[in-house]
Amino acid sequence: MKTNAVTNKDIFILGLMMFALFLGAGNLIFPPAMGQAAGTNVSFATIGFLVTGVGLPVLAIIAIAKSGGDLQKISERVGPLFAIIFPLAVYLAIGPLFGIPRTGSVAYEIGLTPYLKQESTLSLLLFTCIFFSISYWLSLNPSKLVGRIGKIITPIIVLILLVLTVTGVFQPLGSSNSPLTEYQNLAFFKGFHEGYYTMDAIAALVFGIIIIMRLKEHGISSYNDLMKITIQVGVIAGLGLSFVYISLSFLGATSVDSIGYLDNGGAILAGVSQELLGYTGLILLSLIITLACITTSVGLITAFGEYMRRVMPNIPYKVTTGIIAFFSFSMANMGLSQLIQFSLPMLLMIYPVAIILILLTLAKDLFQENMGVFRGAVIGGAIISIPDGLSVTNLFGETFTPFLSLFPFHDIGIAWILPAIIGGIVGGIIIKYKNNTLVK
Numbered sequence: 001m002k003t004n005a006v007t008n009k010d011i012f013i014l015g016l017m018m019f020a021l022f023l024g025a026g027n028l029i030f031p032p033a034m035g036q037a038a039g040t041n042v043s044f045a046t047i048g049f050l051v052t053g054v055g056l057p058v059l060a061i062i063a064i065a066k067s068g069g070d071l072q073k074i075s076e077r078v079g080p081l082f083a084i085i086f087p088l089a090v091y092l093a094i095g096p097l098f099g100i101p102r103t104g105s106v107a108y109e110i111g112l113t114p115y116l117k118q119e120s121t122l123s124l125l126l127f128t129c130i131f132f133s134i135s136y137w138l139s140l141n142p143s144k145l146v147g148r149i150g151k152i153i154t155p156i157i158v159l160i161l162l163v164l165t166v167t168g169v170f171q172p173l174g175s176s177n178s179p180l181t182e183y184q185n186l187a188f189f190k191g192f193h194e195g196y197y198t199m200d201a202i203a204a205l206v207f208g209i210i211i212i213m214r215l216k217e218h219g220i221s222s223y224n225d226l227m228k229i230t231i232q233v234g235v236i237a238g239l240g241l242s243f244v245y246i247s248l249s250f251l252g253a254t255s256v257d258s259i260g261y262l263d264n265g266g267a268i269l270a271g272v273s274q275e276l277l278g279y280t281g282l283i284l285l286s287l288i289i290t291l292a293c294i295t296t297s298v299g300l301i302t303a304f305g306e307y308m309r310r311v312m313p314n315i316p317y318k319v320t321t322g323i324i325a326f327f328s329f330s331m332a333n334m335g336l337s338q339l340i341q342f343s344l345p346m347l348l349m350i351y352p353v354a355i356i357l358i359l360l361t362l363a364k365d366l367f368q369e370n371m372g373v374f375r376g377a378v379i380g381g382a383i384i385s386i387p388d389g390l391s392v393t394n395l396f397g398e399t400f401t402p403f404l405s406l407f408p409f410h411d412i413g414i415a416w417i418l419p420a421i422i423g424g425i426v427g428g429i430i431i432k433y434k435n436n437t438l439v440k
Contacts, residue, residue, distance in 0.1 A: 006215065006218050006220060006229060010218065011229055011232050011233060011236070012236060014211060014214060014215075014229075014233045014236075015232070015233045015234075015235070015236025015237050015240070016155070016236065016237075016240070017211075018061070018207060018211060018233055018234070018236070018237035019236065019237040019240035019241060020157065020292075020295040020299075021203075021207045021210070021295060021296060021299035022057060022200055022203065022204075022207065022237060022241055022296075023157060023240075023241070023244065023292045023295065023296070024102075024103060024106075024292055024293060024295075024296035027053075027198060027200070027241070027244060027245075027292070028244070028248065028265070028269060028288070028289065028292060029106075029264065029265030029266050029269065030049075030053075030194055030195075030197075030198060030265055031046075031049065031244070031245045031247075031248035031249045031252060031265070032248045032249065032251055032252030032255070032265045032268040032269050032272065033252060033264060033265035033268055034046070034049060034191060034194050034249055034252065034265075035248065035249040035250060035251065035252025035253035035254075035255075036252045036253065036255060036256055036261060036262070036268060037179065037180045037182065037183050038179050038180075038183040038187055038190075038191070038249070038253060039176045039177045039178050039179040039180070039183065039253060039256075040176045040177070040178060040179060040253075041179040041183050041184070041187035042176060042187075042249050042250065042252075042253040044187035044188045044191065045183055045187040045188065045190060045191030045194075045249070046191060046245060046246055046249045047188060047191065048187070048188040048189060048190065048191030048192035048193075048194075048195065049191040049192065049194055049195040049245055049249070050195065050242055050245060050246075051192055051195060052192055052193075052194075052195030052196045052198070052201070053194075053195030053198050053200060053241065053245060054195075054238045054241045054242050054245070055238075056195075056200065056201040056204070056355060056358065057200040057201055057203070057204035057234075057237075057238070057241075058204075058234040058235065058237070058238045059201075059358055059359070059362060060201050060202075060204030060205050060208060060354075060358045061204050061207070061208040061211065061230060061233070061234040061237075062208075062227070062230060062231055062234060062362065063205075063208075063357075063358045063361040063362050064204070064205060064208030064209060064212065064230075065208065065211075065212060065226050065227050065230035065231075066227065066361060066362065067361060068212075068223075068226075070209070071086075071087045071090065071205050071206070071209065072087050074205075074357050074361050075087055075357070077357075077360075077361075077364075077369065077371055077374040077375075078357075078371070078374045078375050078378050079371075079375060082378070086350075086353065086357075087307070089346070089350055090202055090205060090206065090350060090354065091206065091303070091304050091307050092346075093202065093343065093346050093347055093350055094199065094202055094203050094206060094300060095300055095301075095303075095304040095324065095328075096304070096324050096327045096328045096331065097331065097342075097343055097346070098331075098339065098340075098342075098343030098346070098347065099199075099203070099296075099300050100135075100297055100300045100301060100304075100324065100325075100328035100331075101328045101329075101331035101332040101334070101339055102332075102339060102340075103131075103135075103293035103294070103296050103297040103300075103332075104127075104128040104131045104132060104293065104297065104328065104329065104332035105124075105128070105332045105334075105335065105339055106266075106289065106293055107127075107131055107289055107290045107293035107294070108123075108124055108127045108128060108131070108332075109266070110266050110269075110270070110285065110286065110289045111286040111287075111289045111290040111293075112127055112286070114270065114282055114286070115286075121333070124332075124333055124335070125333055128329050128332045128333060129329060131290075131293075131294070131297070131329075131332075132297070132325045132326070132328060132329040132332070133325075134294060135294060135297040135298050135301055135325060136301065136321060136322060136325040138294070138298045139298050139301040139302045139305065139321050139325070140318060140321065156287075156291060157288055157291050157292060157295075158240070158243075160284050160287060160288045161243075161244060161247060161248075161288065163277070163284065164247070164251065164272070164273060164276060164277070164281070164284070165247040165250075165251070167276045167277060168247075168250065168251045168254065168272065168276055169250070171276065172254045173251075173254050173255050173257060173258035173259070173272065173275055173276070174254050174255065174256060174257025174258050175254060175257065176253045176254060176256075177256045177257070186412070189412045190412070192412070193412045193413045193414070196351070196413060196414070197351075197413075199347055199351060200241075201351065201354055201355055201358060202347075202350060202351055202354045203300075205354060205358075206299075206300070206303040206304075206307075207299060207303065208230070209303060209306070209307075210299065210302065210303055210306075211230060211233055212226065212230065213306065215229055215230070248269070251269075251272050252265070252268055252272070255268060255271065255272050255275070258271075258275050259271035259272065259275060269285060270282065270285055273285040297328075301321050301324050301325055301328070302321070304320075304321075304324050305317055305320045305321040305324060308320045308324075344389075344392055345389040345390060345392055345393050346389065347389075348385060348388050348389035348392065349382075349385050349386050349388070349389035349390075350385075351385070352381045352382075352384065352385040352388075352414075352416040352420070353378055353381055353382055353385060355381075356377050356378055356381045356416075356420050357374070357378070360373060360374055360377060360424070367428060370427075370428045370431055370432065371431055372427035372428045372429070372430050372431025372432070373424045373425075373427055373428040373431075374424075374427075375427050375431075376423035376424045376425070376426050376427020376428065376430070377420045377421070377423050377424030377427065378420075378423070379423050379427070380416070380419035380420040380421070380422055380423025380424065381416040381417075381419060381420035381423070383416075383419055383423075384404065384407060384415050384416035384419055385416050387400035387403060387404060388400070388404060388415070388416075391404065407419065
């Protein structure tokens with residue numbers, strides 16, 4: 001017994017649920033594509049990917065626990081207005097504007113399209129209607145989320161991945177080829193960058209709240225117990241993600257001789273599945289993608305619904321989640337390419353700010369929770385992340401490229417680091433000086 005209310009089994013199931021919530025289609029598509037490109041350097045690339053694809057999300061879960069399970073409390077350290085804008089932006093970005101609709105679009109393109117003679121808007125409409133109806137039904141009673149996902153769906157996903165991995169290890173499709181240009185000298189940093197764009201660190205800020213709420217339903221209320229159990233849950237989820245990323249990276253790296261270089265991870269995963277397991281492999285792939293997308297969709301709908309219940313308690317939870325599911329269904333029918341193009345700028349603006357908040361929350365005791373450090377670091381990071389996001393839109397194009405190229409690490413997508421550090425130091429000094437002046 002870890003506490004009077006939570007057993008080791010409960011903690012393990014919570015960890016499986018967290019793992020399943022993270023395991024969306026993007027998590028299954030990026031690693032095999034990275035594996036093909038990295039070739040013989042796949043080990044270095046995978047380690048970099050694990051840092052941002054596993055390490056940051058686990059730290060985000062711990063940061064949420066350290067703040068009492070409230071994203072708004074983390075945001076309040078920057079300022080009251082930011083505490084309203086940032087949580088809403090996070091929930092919208094990984095919720096109905098992109099995260100939730102993407103689950104339906106990806107599930108359709110990989111889970112159903114291979115079996116259709118011709119794609120059509122009608123087939124997409126019918127598939128997403130069924131998909132989001134199921135997601136909505138599962139989201140109606142979030143207290144049962146642990147049982148439905150942790151006990152049932154997650155083991156199925158793990159089993160399918162295990163079959164693919166074991167087959168690929170004992171009957172490899174080929175050997176690893178030479179790495180492509182971008183992975184020849186900086187494979188670790190390229191993998192680090194790829195993991196950065198899984199956006200799991202943002203999702204963890206939301207999923208961590210679900211875990212805290214489930215623990216409180218079990219009667220866990222003390223800070224020490226919440227922190228201890230949350231860390232254990234995060235580690236279990238992290239180990240699960242690590243298994244997925246290492247396995248799929250290996251399968252991608254050894255697939256080139258058999259299926260050639262393909263444009264995206266979905267096609268690679270489909271090709272590997274068919275080569276290793278025949279038509280059965282395609283069916284397994286469809287099943288795993290659909291299940292992974294449903295679990296992520298349910299988690300995001302639930303998280304957004306509970307957030308809206310806190311913000312607007314007068315609106316019934318069923319109504320809120322129904323609106324979210326319907327809006328996500330509508331957005332999903334834009335098609336995956338259009339959806340990504342619509343949402344990517346917002347995600348690129350938010351993600352660096354989220355990383356900054358996560359790291360500063362974990363280290364807040366080192367600088368006595370100086371608000372100036374939070375505020376300065378966020379401003380410094382946003383100075384880079386906002387134009388970086390705008391630069392991928394048709395409206396601005398290459399307008400900000402000369403400015404962004406002035407900063408170190410721009411080539412690997414983390415040019416915001418140095419401005420954030422400088423901003424945090426300057427902000428901390430300013431607030432400390434003001435406080436000392438008021439004391440005198």
